[in-house]
Amino acid sequence: MTSPVETIQSVQLNKEDELILLDQTLLPNKKVFLHLSTIKEIWDAIYHLKVRGAPAIGIAAAYGIYLETKKSKAVTFTGLYDDFQKNKQYLASSRPTAVNLFWALNRMEERLLKETEKSITEIKNALKEEAEKIRMEDELVCRSIGEHALSLLKPGFGILTHCNAGTIATAKYGTALAPIYLGKEQGYEFKVFADETRPLLQGARLTAWELQEAGVDVTLICDNMASIVMKEGKVQAVLVGCDRVAANGDTANKIGTSGLAILAKHYQIPFYVCAPLSTVDIECDTGDDIPIELRNPDEITKSWYEKPMAPKNVKAYNPAFDVTDHELITGIVTEKGIAYPPYKDSLINLVKQVR
Incomplete structure (x- = not known):
């Protein structure tokens, strides 16, 4: 394969x-x-x-x-x-x-x-x-992000991921999926749980697809199943990508990510954000300053169904992203190394290496 x-x-x-x-x-x-x-x-x-x-x-x-x-x-x-x-x-x-x-x-x-x-x-x-x-x-x-992230993981780990931060979201390798691919090459035998990622199902349609194509052990779960797989001890690390990192370490990623971070904190599971330094916005002080895209409510009510799955004309709120508080993030993995709290210091030090 x-x-x-x-x-x-x-x-x-x-x-x-x-x-x-x-x-x-x-x-x-x-x-x-x-x-x-x-x-x-x-x-x-x-x-x-x-x-x-x-x-x-x-x-x-x-x-x-x-x-x-x-x-x-x-x-x-x-x-x-x-x-x-x-x-x-x-x-x-x-x-x-x-x-x-x-x-x-x-x-x-x-x-x-x-x-x-x-x-x-x-x-x-x-x-x-x-x-x-x-x-x-x-x-x-x-590839560099993958190598740094792999240093945080052990063979046989169960890894939970959300949305799609894989090779099809980048030029190659991906961000959050890069260590999984590199681990596959080195015989780490990770077991990956992919959230379906409603409402656009990037986890179900994209992450599950590309990991299965790569021969990775991947199990698809609904978004609201994350808590139980954590509680059952099936997850040893959460890896996600992101679309913007604020200067204080708050990160904007696909809607549902912040909920995973809260769950991971409760179950004492490390939560890592994998992001290129180009995603770090030093001019953006905190996550409160990140604009959140609101998308068409049809994506919730009918886009992925043969028939509408909600009452006609019902109001629907469809933010594409949420912001994960920096206090919930164990580390931010970049191509120049891993940033740890306090992020205002560690991120700036890494950004200086490329700008």
Whole structure:
């Protein structure tokens, strides 16, 4: 059985300068790769979760801003920059919580501003090069996160994870799933419990799918079953990804994550957040400052059913993320090492290594 880590690149640019995305909304029943070339198509793919996972969103945005800038008919740097800014603001509106989206777009802008003395063609080529760097660096970052996280785990551990922080959410390996893949290579024989992750079922559709494909021992559970598997001693560590880390260590991740952290604290199980340093937002003081995306109530009431599963016109509240308090987090695993409390000190020290 071949691991998808080796065979699937969920976001990449082909030789024809098309953005190739694995449509994650069709998994696990269909494996379809989209060929996108317009900024509207890429915005739609990000908003509708055809591409998802903070690193993958950032990579898609970087390629997207390059592809649209390439089409610009501007003949001066000022004109090109004006077009870039419009396209940047448009792409940034697709997912307000995922900081990697803004990080990648800002990095592309920084590269643009470094090339002011170059020709328009050279500037466009530089943007393509920068987008490629973002993708390749993410692969290395994810492997490094996996190595650091694996040092916290023992062979045979039961691991609980939420949403999907795997290879299809990144360039390769994933964040929270990276140590599971590396452990598989080294014979750790982890037993993984994957929360279904309502309402969009990323755990059921995506995590369970890719881990099963990789030959990992994975068991799917409903979100409200986490407490009992912890109580029964089946879980020795919780590993999750995240979309934004505040300066004090509060983390925003898929809705339901904070509840897991509270349960883990009660059962004295270590709770680790696996996140690239690009996800750390030092300008964001606490989780209270993180914008929480509210999505269409249809995702709760009828999106995944043949018929609506709630009364017609019932009110539904559908936040995509919640914030886990830093006091509930045992450690934040990054590519440069593991941050421990107090996070205001440890995170800044790690961020300084890459910025």
